[in-house]
Amino acid sequence: IGLAGADGFGVHLFGGSSAGKTTTANAASSVYGEPDALKLTWYSTALGLVNEAAAHNDGFMPLDEIGQGGNRRAVAESAYALFNGVGKIQGAKEGGNRDLKRWRAMAFSTGEIDLESYIRADGGKINAGQLVRLLNVPISKATEFHGYADGKAHADAMKDGYQNNFGAIGREWIAYLAEHREQVVKIVRDSERRWLSLLPPEASEQVRRVASRFAILDAALRLSSDLTGWDESVSHDALLHSFNAWVSEFGMGNREAKAWVEQATAFLQQFGLSRYLPYPDSDPRDLPIKNLAGYRVTNRVTDVIAFHTWPTVFKDEIAAGANYTAFAQALADAGMLDKPSKGISKKTLSHGGKQCRFVVLSLPIDDSDDEEND
Known part of the structure; x- marks a missing residue:
């Protein structure tokens, strides 16, 4: 060497x-x-x-x-x-x-x-x-x-x-x-x-x-x-x-990109149902939510859930230990983040009477079973 x-x-x-x-x-x-x-x-x-x-x-x-x-x-x-x-x-x-x-x-x-x-x-x-x-x-x-x-x-x-x-x-x-x-x-x-x-x-x-x-x-x-x-x-x-x-x-x-995808996936799997309030049809029994991370919106046609995440939660928790912009790009490349042309967040949902910016995430699609069946 x-x-x-x-x-x-x-x-x-x-x-x-x-x-x-x-x-x-x-x-x-x-x-x-x-x-x-x-x-x-x-x-x-x-x-x-x-x-x-x-x-x-x-x-x-x-x-x-x-x-x-x-x-x-x-x-x-x-x-x-x-x-x-x-x-x-x-x-x-x-x-x-x-x-x-x-x-x-x-x-x-x-x-x-x-x-x-x-x-x-x-x-x-x-x-x-x-x-x-x-x-x-x-x-x-x-x-x-x-x-x-x-x-x-x-x-x-x-x-x-x-x-x-x-x-x-x-x-x-x-x-x-x-x-x-x-x-x-x-x-x-x-x-x-x-x-x-x-x-x-x-x-x-x-x-x-x-x-x-x-x-x-x-x-x-x-x-x-x-x-x-x-x-x-x-x-x-x-x-x-x-x-x-x-x-x-x-x-x-x-490998970093793979690890970041796994890190984000783990967060959504752990907190997707506990820290994200259903939107727009929330049930009063869901409240109050401790440490609200954002809102989850279910597509009524595809049943795909989008997790509209507060940017601070994304930066401080989901992307903890990494450069959050590089982290976001890795998720976007993996199809987990709906990334705008600039930045990582965009105005998506009304909160308190005004449009707020969220980082829009989704769980990766697991098609391993389909591949095995094919």
Whole structure:
């Protein structure tokens, strides 16, 4: 990643116990040294992991079992900090600032659950930036055991291999990179062009960024084929399989937009019948409504409900934590917001004898059943 001028990133391989995650991580670590001696853990503070990242500058950083991270917030912060490449600015006692730590690291993490589920487990929020830095890839069950009777026999053979043979290929790999710097850059750029050409037009910039990271992995396998003996096309297919598995977790579109649609949908599902007064035919039994969010109007022909929402409720509650204009545009693109040509609200309903401005929302249409029936 240093020779290619790329940012650091990580891969998080997740799946059930005894699925082969730790065996895979140890085999990868054995490229550079004894796996047990190199292994790090998520059970750390964000600062502690940043210090380890600086110590592993331009190197490989194995992190075992994300579930052992006792502090979910620290793990969430680390998913950003590990790959930002710049440490915290800190003042020095004698004046001025301490020297900044800078690094590039490639992390390989494992766990029984993915990063997003882990952080959300106690109410934490995940950002797309974390998910394009540490890439969630579900582990696939092995089907090829290379002459061994079953998966356990194969894993035992791998364990015997990486416990007794390690470090040599890493030195050869680094020596090769040092002697072929121009070729490295050329192969990486070629891989990037190839990977980006595979994406559909609707792929978001976030997906394109991740595709470029898989291109770096692909380039590394192409460049090291003489050391590994692995066929380039087979290696590419394996990475493409993992990329497609990542896409199935993340999606092909903009992740923030998807999260905002889910956030707005959750609000309407939770409060659509309790904080929106029916209009114009309200029942006195509906009153009073605590924390009125707006009015709901049912189309008598289509039965579609429109939620006419006070702009302050939209900005402060529905779009909480986001830029509300970008949030509104994402909902408009998803067909959830009836957006005027300017702004996000428009005069729709009479309230207290005058026309008032509302943000007009609707729940997304779920046509999954129709697709299944078709």
